[in-house]
Amino acid sequence: MSPDQIYFIRTELDRCANMREQKQRIKQLKKFKTCHYVPVYRGNHIYPDSDDAFFISDIPLGAEKMQSFLGILNDELWFSCGLTEKEAIALETQLDCQFESIRQYAMALADDLAHIALYSRGLDLWQRKNKFCSICGTLNELESSGHKMVCENGHEHFPHIEPAVIVLVSKGDQCLLGRKHSWPPNVYSTLAGFVEAGESIEDAVHREVYEESNVRIKDVTYFGSQPWPFPSSLMLAFNAEAVSDDIRLDDEMEDVRWFKKQDLIKWAKAGSIILSPRFTVANNLISNFLGKRI
Numbered sequence: 001m002s003p004d005q006i007y008f009i010r011t012e013l014d015r016c017a018n019m020r021e022q023k024q025r026i027k028q029l030k031k032f033k034t035c036h037y038v039p040v041y042r043g044n045h046i047y048p049d050s051d052d053a054f055f056i057s058d059i060p061l062g063a064e065k066m067q068s069f070l071g072i073l074n075d076e077l078w079f080s081c082g083l084t085e086k087e088a089i090a091l092e093t094q095l096d097c098q099f100e101s102i103r104q105y106a107m108a109l110a111d112d113l114a115h116i117a118l119y120s121r122g123l124d125l126w127q128r129k130n131k132f133c134s135i136c137g138t139l140n141e142l143e144s145s146g147h148k149m150v151c152e153n154g155h156e157h158f159p160h161i162e163p164a165v166i167v168l169v170s171k172g173d174q175c176l177l178g179r180k181h182s183w184p185p186n187v188y189s190t191l192a193g194f195v196e197a198g199e200s201i202e203d204a205v206h207r208e209v210y211e212e213s214n215v216r217i218k219d220v221t222y223f224g225s226q227p228w229p230f231p232s233s234l235m236l237a238f239n240a241e242a243v244s245d246d247i248r249l250d251d252e253m254e255d256v257r258w259f260k261k262q263d264l265i266k267w268a269k270a271g272s273i274i275l276s277p278r279f280t281v282a283n284n285l286i287s288n289f290l291g292k293r294i
Protein backbone atom coordinates (compact mmCIF):
# COMPACT_ATOMS: atom_id res chain seq x y z
CA MET A 1 0.00 0.00 0.00
CA SER A 2 1.73 3.15 -1.11
CA PRO A 3 1.02 6.79 -0.30
CA ASP A 4 0.11 7.46 -3.95
CA GLN A 5 -3.08 5.50 -3.34
CA ILE A 6 -4.31 8.18 -0.95
CA TYR A 7 -7.77 9.23 -2.07
CA PHE A 8 -8.77 12.74 -3.25
CA ILE A 9 -5.23 13.74 -4.25
CA ARG A 10 -4.88 11.95 -7.58
CA THR A 11 -5.73 14.35 -10.37
CA GLU A 12 -4.49 15.82 -13.62
CA LEU A 13 -6.14 19.15 -12.79
CA ASP A 14 -3.74 22.07 -13.21
CA ARG A 15 -4.70 24.71 -10.63
CA CYS A 16 -3.15 27.45 -12.81
CA ALA A 17 -2.49 29.59 -9.75
CA ASN A 18 -0.67 32.17 -11.87
CA MET A 19 -3.86 32.81 -13.86
CA ARG A 20 -6.04 33.70 -10.89
CA GLU A 21 -5.20 37.40 -11.06
CA GLN A 22 -5.64 37.48 -14.85
CA LYS A 23 -9.36 38.20 -15.06
CA GLN A 24 -9.27 39.22 -18.71
CA ARG A 25 -7.40 36.09 -19.75
CA ILE A 26 -9.90 33.85 -17.99
CA LYS A 27 -12.75 35.82 -19.56
CA GLN A 28 -11.22 35.32 -23.03
CA LEU A 29 -10.62 31.61 -22.46
CA LYS A 30 -14.24 31.18 -21.39
CA LYS A 31 -15.32 32.25 -24.88
CA PHE A 32 -13.70 29.39 -26.76
CA LYS A 33 -12.96 26.68 -24.21
CA THR A 34 -15.38 24.26 -22.66
CA CYS A 35 -16.26 25.37 -19.13
CA HIS A 36 -17.68 23.38 -16.24
CA TYR A 37 -19.44 25.06 -13.32
CA VAL A 38 -19.79 23.14 -10.06
CA PRO A 39 -22.54 24.49 -7.78
CA VAL A 40 -21.59 24.24 -4.11
CA TYR A 41 -23.68 25.00 -1.09
CA ARG A 42 -22.22 24.76 2.41
CA GLY A 43 -19.46 22.58 0.95
CA ASN A 44 -21.95 20.11 -0.49
CA HIS A 45 -22.84 19.06 -4.02
CA ILE A 46 -25.85 17.60 -5.80
CA TYR A 47 -25.73 13.97 -6.94
CA PRO A 48 -28.82 13.79 -9.16
CA ASP A 49 -28.67 10.70 -11.35
CA SER A 50 -26.15 8.29 -9.93
CA ASP A 51 -23.64 8.23 -7.13
CA ASP A 52 -20.59 8.49 -9.42
CA ALA A 53 -21.06 12.09 -10.52
CA PHE A 54 -22.22 15.32 -8.94
CA PHE A 55 -24.17 17.93 -10.87
CA ILE A 56 -22.01 20.03 -13.17
CA SER A 57 -23.50 22.85 -15.21
CA ASP A 58 -22.20 24.13 -18.55
CA ILE A 59 -23.50 27.60 -17.75
CA PRO A 60 -22.56 29.74 -14.72
CA LEU A 61 -24.82 29.52 -11.70
CA GLY A 62 -25.35 32.04 -8.90
CA ALA A 63 -23.63 35.41 -8.68
CA GLU A 64 -20.58 35.95 -10.88
CA LYS A 65 -18.62 37.32 -7.93
CA MET A 66 -19.04 33.95 -6.16
CA GLN A 67 -17.45 32.07 -9.05
CA SER A 68 -14.07 30.56 -8.21
CA PHE A 69 -11.56 29.39 -10.80
CA LEU A 70 -10.43 25.86 -9.92
CA GLY A 71 -8.10 25.24 -12.85
CA ILE A 72 -7.78 23.45 -16.18
CA LEU A 73 -8.30 19.75 -16.78
CA ASN A 74 -7.97 18.21 -20.25
CA ASP A 75 -7.96 21.69 -21.79
CA GLU A 76 -11.29 22.51 -20.12
CA LEU A 77 -11.88 25.17 -17.47
CA TRP A 78 -13.43 24.32 -14.11
CA PHE A 79 -15.17 26.73 -11.77
CA SER A 80 -17.00 26.35 -8.49
CA CYS A 81 -20.11 28.46 -7.89
CA GLY A 82 -20.92 29.28 -4.28
CA LEU A 83 -24.72 29.52 -4.02
CA THR A 84 -26.87 31.42 -1.57
CA GLU A 85 -29.57 29.53 0.32
CA LYS A 86 -32.23 30.84 -2.07
CA GLU A 87 -30.23 29.80 -5.14
CA ALA A 88 -29.49 26.39 -3.61
CA ILE A 89 -33.16 25.71 -2.90
CA ALA A 90 -34.10 26.78 -6.43
CA LEU A 91 -31.55 24.38 -7.92
CA GLU A 92 -32.69 21.56 -5.63
CA THR A 93 -36.25 22.10 -6.79
CA GLN A 94 -35.22 22.23 -10.45
CA LEU A 95 -33.20 19.00 -10.20
CA ASP A 96 -35.48 17.37 -7.64
CA CYS A 97 -32.44 16.47 -5.59
CA GLN A 98 -30.71 17.84 -2.51
CA PHE A 99 -27.20 19.06 -1.77
CA GLU A 100 -25.30 16.35 0.07
CA SER A 101 -21.89 15.72 1.59
CA ILE A 102 -19.23 13.98 -0.46
CA ARG A 103 -18.71 11.42 2.32
CA GLN A 104 -21.20 8.88 1.09
CA TYR A 105 -20.29 9.31 -2.58
CA ALA A 106 -16.52 9.55 -2.32
CA MET A 107 -15.61 6.04 -3.35
CA ALA A 108 -17.85 6.06 -6.41
CA LEU A 109 -16.31 9.20 -7.90
CA ALA A 110 -13.48 9.02 -10.44
CA ASP A 111 -10.19 10.49 -9.19
CA ASP A 112 -10.46 13.87 -10.94
CA LEU A 113 -14.07 14.39 -9.85
CA ALA A 114 -13.32 13.35 -6.28
CA HIS A 115 -10.51 15.88 -6.20
CA ILE A 116 -12.64 18.66 -7.69
CA ALA A 117 -15.45 17.94 -5.21
CA LEU A 118 -13.10 18.17 -2.25
CA TYR A 119 -11.28 21.21 -3.64
CA SER A 120 -14.52 23.12 -4.27
CA ARG A 121 -15.81 22.05 -0.85
CA GLY A 122 -12.76 23.42 0.96
CA LEU A 123 -12.85 26.70 -0.94
CA ASP A 124 -16.59 27.13 -0.42
CA LEU A 125 -16.49 26.46 3.33
CA TRP A 126 -13.66 28.95 3.76
CA GLN A 127 -15.50 31.62 1.73
CA ARG A 128 -18.73 31.16 3.72
CA LYS A 129 -17.01 31.40 7.08
CA ASN A 130 -15.17 34.59 6.21
CA LYS A 131 -17.78 37.03 5.03
CA PHE A 132 -16.27 39.64 7.32
CA CYS A 133 -12.69 40.68 7.97
CA SER A 134 -11.30 39.13 11.14
CA ILE A 135 -9.18 42.25 11.74
CA CYS A 136 -11.57 45.18 11.27
CA GLY A 137 -15.00 43.55 10.86
CA THR A 138 -15.84 45.11 7.49
CA LEU A 139 -17.20 43.10 4.58
CA ASN A 140 -14.76 40.88 2.68
CA GLU A 141 -14.85 40.64 -1.12
CA LEU A 142 -13.58 37.68 -3.11
CA GLU A 143 -10.54 38.36 -5.24
CA SER A 144 -7.93 36.34 -7.12
CA SER A 145 -10.70 34.27 -8.76
CA GLY A 146 -12.01 33.12 -5.39
CA HIS A 147 -8.68 32.35 -3.71
CA LYS A 148 -8.22 35.54 -1.70
CA MET A 149 -10.45 37.83 0.31
CA VAL A 150 -9.87 41.52 0.81
CA CYS A 151 -11.84 43.84 3.09
CA GLU A 152 -12.67 47.52 2.63
CA ASN A 153 -9.50 48.43 4.51
CA GLY A 154 -7.29 46.25 2.35
CA HIS A 155 -6.69 43.41 4.81
CA GLU A 156 -5.98 40.25 2.86
CA HIS A 157 -7.11 36.76 3.82
CA PHE A 158 -6.21 33.41 2.29
CA PRO A 159 -7.79 29.94 2.69
CA HIS A 160 -7.32 28.82 6.24
CA ILE A 161 -5.86 25.32 6.54
CA GLU A 162 -5.48 23.52 9.86
CA PRO A 163 -2.70 20.91 9.85
CA ALA A 164 -3.40 17.73 11.76
CA VAL A 165 -1.12 14.75 12.32
CA ILE A 166 -2.34 11.18 12.05
CA VAL A 167 -0.09 8.35 13.15
CA LEU A 168 0.04 4.59 12.87
CA VAL A 169 2.10 3.40 15.82
CA SER A 170 3.36 -0.17 15.56
CA LYS A 171 5.19 -2.58 17.81
CA GLY A 172 6.12 -5.81 16.07
CA ASP A 173 2.96 -7.25 14.56
CA GLN A 174 0.69 -5.01 16.62
CA CYS A 175 -0.61 -1.52 15.93
CA LEU A 176 -2.15 1.06 18.20
CA LEU A 177 -5.70 2.16 17.41
CA GLY A 178 -8.20 4.10 19.44
CA ARG A 179 -11.71 5.47 19.52
CA LYS A 180 -13.21 8.70 20.77
CA HIS A 181 -16.33 8.91 22.94
CA SER A 182 -18.29 10.58 20.14
CA TRP A 183 -17.66 7.91 17.50
CA PRO A 184 -20.25 5.29 16.46
CA PRO A 185 -19.90 1.92 18.24
CA ASN A 186 -16.92 -0.30 17.34
CA VAL A 187 -15.19 2.30 15.18
CA TYR A 188 -11.42 2.41 15.67
CA SER A 189 -8.77 4.44 13.91
CA THR A 190 -5.19 5.67 14.08
CA LEU A 191 -4.41 8.37 16.63
CA ALA A 192 -4.67 11.93 15.38
CA GLY A 193 -4.74 15.53 16.50
CA PHE A 194 -4.13 19.11 15.48
CA VAL A 195 -0.73 20.74 15.31
CA GLU A 196 -0.67 23.53 17.89
CA ALA A 197 0.52 27.13 17.54
CA GLY A 198 4.30 27.33 17.62
CA GLU A 199 4.71 23.57 17.41
CA SER A 200 6.62 21.56 14.82
CA ILE A 201 4.85 18.73 13.03
CA GLU A 202 7.35 16.25 14.47
CA ASP A 203 6.69 17.40 18.04
CA ALA A 204 2.94 17.22 17.43
CA VAL A 205 3.27 13.55 16.40
CA HIS A 206 5.07 12.66 19.64
CA ARG A 207 2.76 14.77 21.80
CA GLU A 208 -0.52 13.53 20.33
CA VAL A 209 0.42 9.87 20.61
CA TYR A 210 1.63 10.35 24.18
CA GLU A 211 -1.43 12.39 25.23
CA GLU A 212 -3.96 9.97 23.79
CA SER A 213 -2.26 6.72 24.76
CA ASN A 214 0.71 7.31 27.08
CA VAL A 215 2.88 5.48 24.53
CA ARG A 216 6.32 6.87 23.63
CA ILE A 217 7.46 6.52 20.01
CA LYS A 218 10.60 6.63 17.83
CA ASP A 219 11.50 6.49 14.12
CA VAL A 220 8.69 8.73 12.96
CA THR A 221 8.51 8.60 9.16
CA TYR A 222 6.33 10.65 6.85
CA PHE A 223 3.76 8.65 4.89
CA GLY A 224 1.73 11.19 2.91
CA SER A 225 -0.90 13.90 3.16
CA GLN A 226 -4.57 14.28 2.45
CA PRO A 227 -6.67 17.44 2.24
CA TRP A 228 -9.55 17.09 4.67
CA PRO A 229 -11.98 20.02 4.43
CA PHE A 230 -14.29 18.81 7.19
CA PRO A 231 -14.11 21.71 7.63
CA SER A 232 -10.51 22.81 6.96
CA SER A 233 -7.87 20.26 7.87
CA LEU A 234 -4.84 18.93 6.10
CA MET A 235 -3.99 15.44 7.35
CA LEU A 236 -0.27 14.72 7.64
CA ALA A 237 0.19 10.99 7.97
CA PHE A 238 3.10 9.23 9.69
CA ASN A 239 4.28 5.81 10.75
CA ALA A 240 6.08 5.40 14.05
CA GLU A 241 7.47 2.64 16.25
CA ALA A 242 6.53 2.33 19.88
CA VAL A 243 9.25 2.32 22.53
CA SER A 244 6.75 1.68 25.34
CA ASP A 245 3.46 -0.19 25.33
CA ASP A 246 1.70 0.70 28.56
CA ILE A 247 -1.57 2.44 27.62
CA ARG A 248 -3.22 5.15 29.70
CA LEU A 249 -6.16 7.11 28.30
CA ASP A 250 -6.77 10.83 28.35
CA ASP A 251 -10.29 12.32 28.59
CA GLU A 252 -10.65 12.55 24.82
CA MET A 253 -10.37 8.80 24.20
CA GLU A 254 -12.87 6.11 25.11
CA ASP A 255 -10.48 3.30 24.30
CA VAL A 256 -6.98 2.75 22.90
CA ARG A 257 -5.63 -0.75 22.30
CA TRP A 258 -2.94 -2.78 20.66
CA PHE A 259 -4.33 -4.88 17.80
CA LYS A 260 -2.52 -7.87 16.34
CA LYS A 261 -2.54 -8.00 12.54
CA GLN A 262 -4.45 -11.27 12.33
CA ASP A 263 -7.07 -10.14 14.85
CA LEU A 264 -7.58 -6.84 13.09
CA ILE A 265 -8.11 -8.54 9.73
CA LYS A 266 -10.44 -11.13 11.28
CA TRP A 267 -12.51 -8.66 13.30
CA ALA A 268 -12.76 -6.11 10.49
CA LYS A 269 -14.00 -8.85 8.17
CA ALA A 270 -16.53 -10.03 10.73
CA GLY A 271 -17.71 -6.46 11.35
CA SER A 272 -17.01 -6.58 15.07
CA ILE A 273 -14.62 -3.69 14.53
CA ILE A 274 -15.18 -0.90 12.03
CA LEU A 275 -12.12 0.82 10.61
CA SER A 276 -11.97 4.22 8.92
CA PRO A 277 -13.52 4.25 5.42
CA ARG A 278 -11.38 3.54 2.39
CA PHE A 279 -11.24 7.15 1.26
CA THR A 280 -9.41 8.21 4.44
CA VAL A 281 -5.66 8.33 4.89
CA ALA A 282 -6.19 6.45 8.18
CA ASN A 283 -7.33 3.51 6.08
CA ASN A 284 -4.20 3.83 3.92
CA LEU A 285 -2.02 3.72 7.04
CA ILE A 286 -3.77 0.65 8.46
CA SER A 287 -3.83 -1.14 5.10
CA ASN A 288 -0.14 -0.35 4.65
CA PHE A 289 0.61 -1.89 8.04
CA LEU A 290 -1.46 -5.00 7.32
CA GLY A 291 0.03 -5.38 3.83
CA LYS A 292 -3.44 -5.58 2.31
CA ARG A 293 -6.31 -3.24 1.60
CA ILE A 294 -8.85 -3.45 4.33
Ligand SMILES: [Zn+2]
Pocket residue numbers: 133134135136137138151152153154155
Ligand atom coordinates in the same frame (compact mmCIF):
# COMPACT_ATOMS: atom_id res chain seq x y z
ZN1 LIG B 1 -10.19 44.44 7.45
